[in-house]
Amino acid sequence: MTEIVGGPSLPQQRNLVTEIPGPASRAVLERKKTYVADGVGTTLPVFVTAAGGGVLLDADGNSLIDLGSGIAVTTVGNAAEKVVERAKAQLDAFTHTCFMVTPYDGYVDVCEALAELTPGDHPKKSALFNSGAEAVENAVKIARVHTGRDAVVVFDHAYHGRTNLTMAMTAKQMPYKHGFGPFAGEVYRAPMSYPLHDGGLSGAEAAARAIDVIEKQVGGDQVACVVIEPIQGEGGFIVPADGFLPAVAEWCRANGVVFVADEIQAGFCRTGDWFAVDHEGVVPDLVTTAKGIAGGLPLAAVTGHAEIMDAVHGGGLGGTYGGNPVACAAALGSIEEMRTHDLAARAREIGAIMQTRLDKLRADYDVIAEVRGRGAMMAIELCVPGTTQPDAARTAAVAAYCHSRGVVVLTCGTWGNVFRFLPPLSIGDDLLEEAFDVVAEAFAATA
Ligand SMILES: *Cc1c(COP(=O)(O)O)cnc(C)c1O
Numbered sequence: 001m002t003e004i005v006g007g008p009s010l011p012q013q014r015n016l017v018t019e020i021p022g023p024a025s026r027a028v029l030e031r032k033k034t035y036v037a038d039g040v041g042t043t044l045p046v047f048v049t050a051a052g053g054g055v056l057l058d059a060d061g062n063s064l065i066d067l068g069s070g071i072a073v074t075t076v077g078n079a080a081e082k083v084v085e086r087a088k089a090q091l092d093a094f095t096h097t098c099f100m101v102t103p104y105d106g107y108v109d110v111c112e113a114l115a116e117l118t119p120g121d122h123p124k125k126s127a128l129f130n131s132g133a134e135a136v137e138n139a140v141k142i143a144r145v146h147t148g149r150d151a152v153v154v155f156d157h158a159y160h161g162r163t164n165l166t167m168a169m170t171a172k173q174m175p176y177k178h179g180f181g182p183f184a185g186e187v188y189r190a191p192m193s194y195p196l197h198d199g200g201l202s203g204a205e206a207a208a209r210a211i212d213v214i215e216k217q218v219g220g221d222q223v224a225c226v227v228i229e230p231i232q233g234e235g236g237f238i239v240p241a242d243g244f245l246p247a248v249a250e251w252c253r254a255n256g257v258v259f260v261a262d263e264i265q266a267g268f269c270r271t272g273d274w275f276a277v278d279h280e281g282v283v284p285d286l287v288t289t290a291k292g293i294a295g296g297l298p299l300a301a302v303t304g305h306a307e308i309m310d311a312v313h314g315g316g317l318g319g320t321y322g323g324n325p326v327a328c329a330a331a332l333g334s335i336e337e338m339r340t341h342d343l344a345a346r347a348r349e350i351g352a353i354m355q356t357r358l359d360k361l362r363a364d365y366d367v368i369a370e371v372r373g374r375g376a377m378m379a380i381e382l383c384v385p386g387t388t389q390p391d392a393a394r395t396a397a398v399a400a401y402c403h404s405r406g407v408v409v410l411t412c413g414t415w416g417n418v419f420r421f422l423p424p425l426s427i428g429d430d431l432l433e434e435a436f437d438v439v440a441e442a443f444a445a446t447a
Pocket residue numbers: 130131132133134136159160161162229233234262263264265266290291
């Protein structure tokens with residue numbers, strides 16, 4: 001086997017040597033069509049051979065700029081030094097025992113780090129899982145046992161995963177729910193604070209509207225938990241108006257409802273704080289994390305008040321692979337990278353660069369209705385100029401142009417009209433600026 005080395009030593013450049021995708025990628029794509037289920041889509045079918053810093057290298061030797069981080073996962077960079085070092089050492093030692101059979105200290109170390117890093121200074125405990133959806137499911141299980149109640153409240157535009165319960169909690173029908181029902185019961189949806197589309201309701205007003213729906217249609221004393229993304233991810237990088245999250249959290253406290261912050265996309269330094277709720281000083285009862293936690297290895301967690309976590313009977317939580325030792329080692333490496341390089345500060349710097357570039361773009365192109373986000377989690381929403389009518393066609397055209405020029409951009413939003421920018425925090429300023437040169441070119445070329 002030839003050794004392929006990615007990580008930070010990969011040359012940091014955008015360099016296209018073939019069309020995108022090139023012949024080598026197209027050949028694998030043909031095999032994908034034969035052997036991989038069609039339901040598994042790809043945004044940009046270049047087949048990756050190495051990645052690191054701010055670039056992805058493909059099978060044809062093209063070097064692309066990464067503004068997606070594999071959907072907010074490789075926050076510390078692909079094949080980041082400490083992630084690789086610790087995961088390799090763990091691979092050499094042992095690969096699995098099952099923590100529920102014969103445990104190992106890496107799992108405990110991750111839970112200890114989560115207790116330190118997540119908001120609030122109360123006693124905290126965690127349970128580890130494999131995916132974000134699994135963490136969300138378990139947060140609901142824990143909240144139900146703790147409260148003895150059934151109802152789960154989620155919001156418009158929410159995304160919480162693709163398993164049966166989390167499909168019920170996710171808002172968008174196509175592609176996430178279409179034909180996959182019947183869905184889990186006792187899931188209720190409240191209106192979100194979405195300043196661009198709710199007439200600019202204040203945070204307090206939007207919270208009052210949501211609370212009224214919950215009280216009138218569900219009943220405060222029936223609700224086990226309210227689950228909310230502090231900045232919504234797939235739904236469109238929707239940043240609720242200031243005051244919305246604190247008001248909803250306060251209502252939960254007053255009604256004995258478990259307030260769950262789904263930080264799976266926004267957490268772990270992405271927004272310029274360790275967690276997105278830190279921005280307004282909100283302390284959730286439970287926090288779900290995944291994506292950025294382990295630098296690319298599958299790991300997820302539910303962390304919260306020891307008292308709430310411990311409501312569950314012995315043996316009630318777990319799973320064969322949950323908190324796999326290699327994934328735990330990677331998480332410890334990822335957290336080490338975040339701490340030693342102060343990646344929350346780096347996210348704020350990257351955010352400032354993106355804000356400048358996107359504000360300029362918005363001044364030049366009136367199809368951009370709004371620039372929003374925080375830190376290295378920024379978005380633009382495209383609407384027919386002068387309206388708040390989504391422009392998904394222009395969004396798709398701009399995305400296609402960026403992809404053809406070697407910049408990996410992701411779209412999102414209920415109406416498919418939002419660009420979300422999620423660069424790895426290991427990207428250099430020059431490469432980031434170059435990526436936004438291409439984005440600007442894309443708006444000019446599709447005007
Ligand atoms: C991605 C995501 C999930 C689901 O995570 P998976 O690991 O894909 O199961 C849940 N919540 C949020 C906010 C997410 O962004």
